[in-house]
Amino acid sequence: MDLSTTVEYRCRTNIDLYSSPLCQGLATQAAVHRQLRLESLTATEQAIPVRLCEDNYPAWLKLADLDRLELATAIYQPRQIDxxxxxxxxxxxxxxxxxxxxxxxxxxxxxxxxxxxxxxxxxxxxxxxxxxxxxxxxxxxxxxxxxxxxxxxxxxxxxxxxxxxxxxxxxxxxxxxxxxxxxxxxxxxxxxxxxxxxxxxxxxxxxxxxxxxxxxxxxxxxxxxxxxx
The missing domain is CATH 3.90.1720.10 (endopeptidase domain like (from Nostoc punctiforme))
Known part of the structure; x- marks a missing residue:
């Protein structure tokens, strides 16, 4: 899968996301079907910076988990709820x-x-x-x-x-x-x-x-x- 910072990706499975590029502390989890975007294409040996679309949360994704993403079919659109x-x-x-x-x-x-x-x-x-x-x-x-x-x-x-x-x-x-x-x-x-x-x-x-x-x-x-x- 080609990587880009201009598109959004969808999680095919639940994915753990980390608070540092060393992936030593869990920051949050992305449930299946959540969307994220890459903050940069500059990765460390273990991880790449991402940001979840729904709550704008920054974290680090293990490079080994990149294959658990797929290209999103549509850009995330927040809903107004009264x-x-x-x-x-x-x-x-x-x-x-x-x-x-x-x-x-x-x-x-x-x-x-x-x-x-x-x-x-x-x-x-x-x-x-x-x-x-x-x-x-x-x-x-x-x-x-x-x-x-x-x-x-x-x-x-x-x-x-x-x-x-x-x-x-x-x-x-x-x-x-x-x-x-x-x-x-x-x-x-x-x-x-x-x-x-x-x-x-x-x-x-x-x-x-x-x-x-x-x-x-x-x-x-x-x-x-x-x-x-």
Whole structure:
């Protein structure tokens, strides 16, 4: 297959993408049928820089995985999706996350493909199951939602945790302050679970995350990269 930076490619299978040209750390995963473009034709000994079309996410693709791409038949076109459509999709988004929890899974940094997710990967996959795109990382997801007060939380809203400087974790509100998320080993459940916005000391995971609560947000539209407008 001839390579070019002026066309888009489609993933024939799920593909792992990496955070460095040495391919030592998983950055994200490209599910089958996702599209990407090459950022440059200058490759290292192991990888070539790419950017996913749907969320504009940069990463490194192993040269050995180039044969898992095929030429896309059409350029990716983002869809405008209004809030009413998103609101109608919330039960299905929640059902996706709950179904993912029922399958044996573990927390995987960079995971966006079943069964193993990281926090923002689960959010991205759940919304994408209904054709709604979110950015890849939790802090990017925080940047595109409409911020709301805790008292105004509805099912399907996002809850963000982190430091005063930056978000580093995200969860999906289920209702009545319960939320579902994929949390890690050191602070969490090493996989998908349900916790609650509470500071009750007997609920250690919920309490730890409550201490890191930053804000809440409502998804108002599907992510559209500014360069696609």
């Amino acid at each position: 809030r009413a459509t998103i609101a109608a999709s919330i039960p299905h988004i929640i059902a996706f996350a709950q179904a993912a929890m029922q399958v044996p899974n573990r927390y995987l940094w960079g995971g966006t493909v079943a069964p193993d997710y990281d926090c923002s990967g689960l959010m991205q996959a759940a919304f994408q199951s209904q054709g709604i795109w979110l950015p890849r990382d939790s802090y990017q997801q925080e940047a595109v939602v409409e911020q709301i007060e805790i008292a105004d939380l509805l099912p399907g809203d996002l809850i963000f945790f982190g430091t005063p400087i930056k978000t580093d974790h995200v969860a999906l509100h289920l209702g009545d302050l319960d939320y579902i998320h994929s949390s890690g080993i050191q602070m969490g459940r090493n996989g998908i679970g349900i916790d609650r916005l509470t500071d009750r000391s007997e609920d250690l995971v919920s309490c730890d995350y409550y201490a890191k609560l930053r804000c809440c947000g409502r998804v108002m539209g599907s992510f559209i990269n500014s360069s696609d407008v």
